[in-house]
Amino acid sequence: MGIRVKKKKPAFYSSRRKRDKARLSFFFLLFFIGLFGVFLIVETFSETRNLVENDENFSKESNIVIYDYKTEENVRIEPKKVLQPFQMVKIEKNFPFQVVKSTNSLPNKSSARIQPLRKKFENPSVQSDWQSVSGSSDKFYVYSAYYVKKPGHKVRVIGAARTKTGQHVQCRYYDQVGNHYSTVDGTIRTIRENWNLRYSAIFVICEIPPENIVPKYVSVMPTSSPLASASNILRIQQHLDDDLRTESTIDFSTCVKPTFDYDNVLEFLEWIEFHKLMGVKHFTFYNHTIGISKYLILVDLDEMIVPRRGYNYSQLIEQLDTLSNKKKIGAYSLQNAFFYLQWPDVRLTYNLSYYPLAEAVSQQLLMLRKTRRRSRLHPHKQRSKYICDPEKVVEAGNHFIWEMMPGYNTLSTPSHLATLHHYRVCEFGGNQCVKTPSVMDKSILPFGESLTVSVAQNLENFSEKCHSSVSTILDKMYTTP
Numbered sequence: 001m002g003i004r005v006k007k008k009k010p011a012f013y014s015s016r017r018k019r020d021k022a023r024l025s026f027f028f029l030l031f032f033i034g035l036f037g038v039f040l041i042v043e044t045f046s047e048t049r050n051l052v053e054n055d056e057n058f059s060k061e062s063n064i065v066i067y068d069y070k071t072e073e074n075v076r077i078e079p080k081k082v083l084q085p086f087q088m089v090k091i092e093k094n095f096p097f098q099v100v101k102s103t104n105s106l107p108n109k110s111s112a113r114i115q116p117l118r119k120k121f122e123n124p125s126v127q128s129d130w131q132s133v134s135g136s137s138d139k140f141y142v143y144s145a146y147y148v149k150k151p152g153h154k155v156r157v158i159g160a161a162r163t164k165t166g167q168h169v170q171c172r173y174y175d176q177v178g179n180h181y182s183t184v185d186g187t188i189r190t191i192r193e194n195w196n197l198r199y200s201a202i203f204v205i206c207e208i209p210p211e212n213i214v215p216k217y218v219s220v221m222p223t224s225s226p227l228a229s230a231s232n233i234l235r236i237q238q239h240l241d242d243d244l245r246t247e248s249t250i251d252f253s254t255c256v257k258p259t260f261d262y263d264n265v266l267e268f269l270e271w272i273e274f275h276k277l278m279g280v281k282h283f284t285f286y287n288h289t290i291g292i293s294k295y296l297i298l299v300d301l302d303e304m305i306v307p308r309r310g311y312n313y314s315q316l317i318e319q320l321d322t323l324s325n326k327k328k329i330g331a332y333s334l335q336n337a338f339f340y341l342q343w344p345d346v347r348l349t350y351n352l353s354y355y356p357l358a359e360a361v362s363q364q365l366l367m368l369r370k371t372r373r374r375s376r377l378h379p380h381k382q383r384s385k386y387i388c389d390p391e392k393v394v395e396a397g398n399h400f401i402w403e404m405m406p407g408y409n410t411l412s413t414p415s416h417l418a419t420l421h422h423y424r425v426c427e428f429g430g431n432q433c434v435k436t437p438s439v440m441d442k443s444i445l446p447f448g449e450s451l452t453v454s455v456a457q458n459l460e461n462f463s464e465k466c467h468s469s470v471s472t473i474l475d476k477m478y479t480t481p
Helices: 011-060 265-277 313-321 356-362 445-465 470-475
Strands: 064-068 073-077 088-091 095-098 141-148 154-162 169-174 180-190 199-207 217-222 234-237 250-256 282-285 293-298 303-307 329-334 336-340 372-374 385-388 393-396 401-404 409-412 418-424 438-440
Touching: 154 169, 154 180, 154 217, 169 199, 250 313, 265 303, 265 445, 265 470, 293 313, 303 313, 303 385, 313 329, 329 401, 329 418, 356 445, 356 470, 401 409, 445 470
Parallel strands: 141 234, 250 282, 250 293, 329 409, 336 418
Antiparallel strands: 064 073, 088 095, 141 154, 154 199, 169 180, 169 217, 180 199, 217 234, 293 385, 303 418, 329 385, 336 372, 372 438, 393 401
16 A cells, blocks of 8 residues: 655745735725724714704703702793803792803813703703613613712712623713713712622712812713713702701601512501501602601511510610610611411401401401411521611612611611511422421510501591402402412
């Protein structure tokens, strides 16, 4: 059998092939440089045309919209009355405002080149909404903005973006009439409780230069488009200092996260009326702010914080404040106690013969039927919930405060003073939870009669206004798996 010998190609052949590859690479390089140049020219022409169109459109406007915070209405005035810097003027309804001199902080950039916001400046009110951040590398939305006095001098914007984002942003500040006067770099910070999901809630932290007053509005912009027209505008909300809070401030409010497919009328009335007995005056269900409130309670609809000494949350807070330095307490953590719905009912009874409907209601109220709980309480920060002073919280979590304002901390409430009653099925499915050690817990006993009467009265009002039968609602019993 013969052996084939592979002939070696001449050296000049290999050299010519390398030269051909080099020429081809150079050709592709010139092609892409030319294509990029065409795109750049088109983009520049488009931007210049948009700037001119915006300037022309603004010059045609005969007035400017200003939002009157007292009456929550729009007021229009002529531009010539407000374009003088630092001039205090009065318009109809006697609403004062101040025009701030332009101090654009963008280096070597003229504020005149930034596309005007005035044409779209139409009453950015307190009730925020999701607004997009156009030009960002991925989906990016902002919702509301707040002025933070301490620590530092900054604006905190709440939004949603990619959990792991490399987006860089700037914050564009405006005065009361929509005049841009400053742009600063912003920092994106993803909340800690993000569960490694693709998207998460985020904070955009915008510093305020020391020489500037607190802005009235802010837009979040990608740093890649510093001169583009803003796609979002948020009114910057300011909270009152402790010494400015008035008697009209609500002592206790509660906030509930989103609820889906929930239609249990009796259970909802029970939850509402119990918290009213505890002193809660305002209820917020999935919104961006609770308004002016001294204390905020963050619980779900199957959870209630039950004091074991005292008759409401005010008395509970008074007791807890004696356990530590009151001036340093920003939140109060409550340990979780599971009252599994699979355990049989052990009803608490009251003499309600004077009010037959209340007597019937007492047989169905969850807190009066499920009085057996798991013996072991969860430690603080595990399944726990809390009462907090919202002015002292930077980042709130589901079960504990992630970050407090400097100088404040969370007090762990002793279980003999109060616990979180959590009424639910076994957390891991099935019925194995009923085998765990349990005890009878009758801490709801002092509130049972008042709670029953309040629920019965509101049930009557509800059925009358909604043309619904009381018996139909009562027949919808709490069910166990």
